[in-house]
Amino acid sequence: MIDNSKLESLKKLLNDAECISIVTHPNPDGDAVGSSVGMCQILKNLGKEVYAIVPNSFPDFLAWMEEADKFLNFEKNPQEVINALGKSNLIICLDFNSLSRLNGMGEVVKEALAPKVLIDHHLYPEDDFILQFSELWVSSTCELVYHIAKGLDLLPMLSIGAAEALYAGIMTDTGSFSYSSSNPATFHVVADLLEMNIDKDKVHQVVYNTFSEERMRLMGYCLNEKMVVFREHKTAFIALTIKELNRFKHRSGDTEGLVNLPLSIKDVNFSVLFTEQTDGYVKLSLRSKGDFSVNEFSRKYFYGGGHKNAAGGRIQMKLPEVIKYFEICVRENADKIVKSI
Template identity: 90%
Template sequence: MIDNSKLEILKKLLNDAQCISIVTHPNPDGDAVGSSIGIYQILKQLGREVYSIVPNSFPDFLAWMEDADKCLNFEKNPQDVSDVLGRSDLILCLDFNSISRLNGMGDVVKATSAPKVLIDHHLYPEDDFILQFSELSVSSTCELVYHIIKGLDYQSLFTIGAAEALYAGIMTDTGSFSYSSSNPATFHVVADLLGLDIDKDKIHQAIYNTFSEERMRLMGYCLNEKMVVFREHKTAYIALTLKELNRFKHRSGDTEGLVNLPLSIKDVNFSVLFTEQTDGNVKLSLRSKGEFSVNEFSRKYFYGGGHKNAAGGRIQMKLPEVIKYFEICVRENADKIVKSI
């Protein structure tokens, strides 16, 4: 699956680098944090000075991962992160396809002279990188990291912590193996990780069963008060204002998975979660069943992208205006949505 010539180039880059930074996208999810920590632990054993960097905070339900507390946070410590990036000999870019996606941290990354290597599974990678491992066939960046580590012949360096982090990323990016997991290779990787004696039940418990009471009440509020269903278009959405999020003491990760809930309805093929942001933008999470591509929809209308059935977007517009615009977009695509499955 992975070009051996690329692996040879990567190995040389790793051998020549004394200081290596690992960066991932804003609002990091399980795949972003898991892949970062997984490769961080492997590279530390090579005797390198290694840093795992996140643009901002990740959810509390990912904090159990070994070495998660060692991640540098650009939003909280921009100068420290800038100093580390400035003296890095190599920057590994995980789970995003363009440095512009890093927002403010992207300017710092671009300004460095260090070679940048992409490890990602999203569509349309941009030409920001000296070397790209961009594989759409894998379930997650964590799965791709596993294949790269094995291809580099570093599998003997696997720790329990690295294996648990990679397993968590695969599990979360496939919705506990309910989507993006039709390739048998994914389950071969999972079997190998389980063979390292990871505690999969502990991981599932930490990620899915440790939410706050406020988060559970927010979920109920979304389903009872905020879910709108367009039966004729087989579409549903939930829109949350900042006031509503604050009412339920919103913390990072509390809205994770809410967009999937309307897809449990028999005749809903397309679901969107809108959340109002403090910077005046509205953030979108989009999910679909079947053949309707939310990646194409988001790229066309909401400056976003992602995967065929899971994507994100963002737009500078008042929330009520976004909803009106979205409804127009749905009507334009109604035939595709209805015939998706």
């Protein structure tokens, strides 16, 4: 479980700080937003002045979370974020393991004078932080925030709305408990959250059943027109250009979950979604079954990382070139992919 000496160190940092900024990664997902909401509400109920900061916008299906509308957005108003960080006595970094993951906002956070605390569940954290809670045994950062709050006797500071945000993060980061959720502790946390009277059915509804018509048509287009399967390598990928995304009126979050679709095919062990970005990069989402580590694959070839079966990456290259490069990488790892389950 969590080191008590670290909890005591965090307690002192919290006691000494009057103003705290909470920072999470670009393209925030359910775990990033949920853990930020949970931590933010706990600290506000302790009487702290708190700023929740995101590098860019998060999907509409997460906007229901408590006070999510008050998040500061670096992409939209960088000066507001710079001012908040400058005012803060403590910066808590959630759901990422290196300030370099923050892209353009990373240098701003790094230059802020306040001590920085990491709360995360990814491999290989970097030495950017005065205190690290890097726990690989948890399902999600939301689960880790719950354990930390419990260890500090701060669960009474958790509102029902914030508890629902934590549940949403656990639910989304485990694919509705289909992976990264074999530790009984995860379900003990969920049981505790249910005891707080969260509405889990409502959370599932607003996260998974409120997509736009265009998003559903994009999903159909991906499966019918864009999915490529390498049967001999048990690998599949979907690649989307900016033009294709615009055709379906793409909004933040519309590609969420698309990478998982090819894994429903019986003989596909590895799936990748490529999305062309306006800044000249191609973003990758990677998923796998069994023992094939997409974290290692992404770190080796695509400047990314994450978890064993779920990772991300970015590379500055034209999309057709990325696909050719990917095919070479797949051939180099074909034996591992094919034998992963």
